Amino acid sequence: MYRVKSESDCDMMLQDQMDSPVADDVSSGEGSPHRGSGPPLKKGPWTSAEDAILVDYVKKHGEGNWNAVQKNTGLFRCGKSCRLRWANHLRPNLKKGAFTPEEERLIIQLHAKMGNKWARMAANLPGRTDNEIKNYWNTRIKRCQRAGLPIYPASVCNQSSSEDQQVSGDFNCSENISNDLLSGNGLYLPDFTSDNFIANPDALSYAPHLSAVSIGNLLGQSFASKNCSFMDQVDHSGMLKQSGCVLPALSDTIDGVLSSVDQFSNGSEKLKQALGFDYLNEANASSKTIAPFGVALSGSHAFLNGNFSASRPINGPLKRELPSLQDTESDPNSWLKYTLAPAMQPTELVDPYLHSPIATPSVKSECASPRNSGLLEELLHEAQGRSGKNRQPSVRSSSSSANTPCETTTVVSPEFDLCPEYWDDHHSSFINECAPFSGYSFTESTPVSAASPDIFQLSKISPAQSPSMGSGEQAVEPRHESAGSPHPENLRPDALFSGNSADPSTFNNAIAILLGNDMNAECKPVLGGGITFGSSSWSNMPNACEISEFK
DNA sequence: AATGAAGTCAACCGCTGATGT
DNA sequence: CACATCAGCGGTTGACTTCAT
Structure with missing residues (x-):
C-alpha cells in the first residue's frame, strides 16, 4: 500500500x-x-x-x-x-551479563586504538553488542571522571603504545583522527616524551594529578622535549607514539602549541618564574595549578584532556563520549566554561582561575562499583599508589583539605606568584602571547597587579565566536586589529609563538581552530607521516624547537 | 523508610555510506 | 548522475534499579 x-x-x-x-x-x-x-x-x-x-x-x-x-x-x-x-x-550467541575482566581489558585496549568505534569493537568481542560496549564505556567514563582516574590504565597505555606502532592497517587513520578529535579521546595525557615516560614512569598521570593538571605540568613536560619535532610525534594513526600511550591527533596539535610555548617560556626563565612557571622544572609539578596560564589554560586541562561538553554551547556530538576528568558541569576550572558561557561576568570568571579541583586519594569508597570487575580497581590501586608517591610536600604546593572522597575542592592556588617588577616590565608582551590560550583577550591597557590575576580584563569570546559555530565561520573575531581570516599556515600552533606573533587574533583564531572550528576540517594522514588539515599540510611545518624566537 | 544521586540498560534519533533504480 | 532506500553507526535519552544518606 x-x-x-x-x-x-x-x-x-x-x-x-x-x-x-x-x-x-x-x-x-x-x-x-x-x-x-x-x-x-x-x-x-x-x-x-x-x-x-x-x-x-x-x-x-x-x-x-x-x-x-x-x-x-x-x-x-x-x-x-x-x-x-x-x-x-x-540474535543467537549473544552473551549476556556483565563484562568479564578480560573483556573489559579488551574494550579498553580497543578503545585506545579505535576510539568510539563501537561496532568495530564489538566485532572483537564475540557475543557482545556495540550498544553494550558503548554503555559500558560511557559508564566507565563517568565513573573515572568522578573518581578523577585516567581512562586508560598504564598497562593498557603501554600495551597500546607498543601495539600502535604495529597496528596501522587495522583501522583507518583519518577515522581515528577525526573521531578522536571530536571525541577528545586524549583524556589520558601522560608524558609527552617517551624518554620522560620511560625514565620516569611516575610521569604517568594519575587521577588526582590529572584532575589538577595544568598547562604548567604539560609545559613542564614539554620543556623536557627540547629536541622533539612537532610532527615527529605523530605516527600514521594520528597518535602520539612517544607519549607512552595513544594520544589523538588533537594532542599533537596541543603539543605543538606547547612546544611553541616551550620556545616562549624557555627563553624567558625570569618571566616563567614571574608567572609562576618556575615549578615547571620541579619533578612533581603535576598537582599544582598555574595561575597565570590558569587564566588561560588551567581550566583548559579540560581541553587538554579532551574534555568537551555539549552541555555547553559547543558542537553537540562532543558530549557524552568524552573521557573527562573534569566534568565541565562541575568543574569551575573548565576552560570552555569561561570561553563559552556568555552570561558570566568577568568577575565570575576570575575566581575559578585560582581554584583547582583536587581529587583525594580516598576515592575508592565512592568509585569502586560493585559491578566493576577489576580494571577500575587497577586504576584505583595505581592512583592510590601514585598519590602517595607523588604528593610530595612543596613550599608552593596547594594545601589540599581533608576532602570527602572524590569531592571537588576549590583551593586557592599559591602558584600565582608574580614577580611584580618583572611583570610590570613584561606583562604586555606576555598578555599578547598568552591571551589566546584563554579564549579571552587581555587588554594591554589593563592595569596589572602582581598579586592579583583577577585584575586581568578579560574580554570574552562571544558565543558567536565560540567553537560551536560551524566550520565555515570565522570562529573568533579578532578582538584587535586583525581583519579577515588568517592563512591556515599562520594558525599552526607552532606559528603562534614564532615570528611576530604578538597579534592576539592569530592566537585566538588558532585556538578557535583547535577547539573545534577546525575540527570538522578535513584531516588526512599524509604519506610520510604528516597530517593535513584541509589543504594545509602540517608536515611541512618547521620543527617548533627550531624556532629561535625565544631562545 | 524516604529520598535523591548514581548506575544501568534499552531504545530512539539523526546522520552517513552503500546500494539500487 | 541523481535520487531513493536501506543498513548501520554513534550519540543521546529516559525508564528503571541500586545505593548512599
Whole structure:
C-alpha cells in the first residue's frame, strides 16, 4: 500500500497493519504521533510477543530487509527498531551479563586504538553488542571522571603504545583522527616524551594529578622535549607514539602549541618564574595549578584532556563520549566554561582561575562499583599508589583539605606568584602571547597587579565566536586589529609563538581552530607521516624547537 | 523508610555510506 | 548522475534499579 518513507520516519505506519496481531499493543499508547494518519509505530520496550514475531520472521527470512518485517508480520515496529532489537537482544550467541575482566581489558585496549568505534569493537568481542560496549564505556567514563582516574590504565597505555606502532592497517587513520578529535579521546595525557615516560614512569598521570593538571605540568613536560619535532610525534594513526600511550591527533596539535610555548617560556626563565612557571622544572609539578596560564589554560586541562561538553554551547556530538576528568558541569576550572558561557561576568570568571579541583586519594569508597570487575580497581590501586608517591610536600604546593572522597575542592592556588617588577616590565608582551590560550583577550591597557590575576580584563569570546559555530565561520573575531581570516599556515600552533606573533587574533583564531572550528576540517594522514588539515599540510611545518624566537 | 544521586540498560534519533533504480 | 532506500553507526535519552544518606 505505502511504504515507510525512510527510517527517520519510523512513525509512519502501514495502513494494512491495522489488522496486525500485535495491534493491541499499539493501542497502549506508546508514541503515536500519527494517530490521524494510521496506526502509529510502537515505541518503547519490546514485548515478548513482539520478540517472538521478530524471531519467527528472522528464522524464516533471515536477517536484513528489516522494513519488510513490518510489512510481512504486522509488527508495529519500524525496520530500524527491528534490526536493533534483533542485533542487541534476539540474535543467537549473544552473551549476556556483565563484562568479564578480560573483556573489559579488551574494550579498553580497543578503545585506545579505535576510539568510539563501537561496532568495530564489538566485532572483537564475540557475543557482545556495540550498544553494550558503548554503555559500558560511557559508564566507565563517568565513573573515572568522578573518581578523577585516567581512562586508560598504564598497562593498557603501554600495551597500546607498543601495539600502535604495529597496528596501522587495522583501522583507518583519518577515522581515528577525526573521531578522536571530536571525541577528545586524549583524556589520558601522560608524558609527552617517551624518554620522560620511560625514565620516569611516575610521569604517568594519575587521577588526582590529572584532575589538577595544568598547562604548567604539560609545559613542564614539554620543556623536557627540547629536541622533539612537532610532527615527529605523530605516527600514521594520528597518535602520539612517544607519549607512552595513544594520544589523538588533537594532542599533537596541543603539543605543538606547547612546544611553541616551550620556545616562549624557555627563553624567558625570569618571566616563567614571574608567572609562576618556575615549578615547571620541579619533578612533581603535576598537582599544582598555574595561575597565570590558569587564566588561560588551567581550566583548559579540560581541553587538554579532551574534555568537551555539549552541555555547553559547543558542537553537540562532543558530549557524552568524552573521557573527562573534569566534568565541565562541575568543574569551575573548565576552560570552555569561561570561553563559552556568555552570561558570566568577568568577575565570575576570575575566581575559578585560582581554584583547582583536587581529587583525594580516598576515592575508592565512592568509585569502586560493585559491578566493576577489576580494571577500575587497577586504576584505583595505581592512583592510590601514585598519590602517595607523588604528593610530595612543596613550599608552593596547594594545601589540599581533608576532602570527602572524590569531592571537588576549590583551593586557592599559591602558584600565582608574580614577580611584580618583572611583570610590570613584561606583562604586555606576555598578555599578547598568552591571551589566546584563554579564549579571552587581555587588554594591554589593563592595569596589572602582581598579586592579583583577577585584575586581568578579560574580554570574552562571544558565543558567536565560540567553537560551536560551524566550520565555515570565522570562529573568533579578532578582538584587535586583525581583519579577515588568517592563512591556515599562520594558525599552526607552532606559528603562534614564532615570528611576530604578538597579534592576539592569530592566537585566538588558532585556538578557535583547535577547539573545534577546525575540527570538522578535513584531516588526512599524509604519506610520510604528516597530517593535513584541509589543504594545509602540517608536515611541512618547521620543527617548533627550531624556532629561535625565544631562545 | 524516604529520598535523591548514581548506575544501568534499552531504545530512539539523526546522520552517513552503500546500494539500487 | 541523481535520487531513493536501506543498513548501520554513534550519540543521546529516559525508564528503571541500586545505593548512599
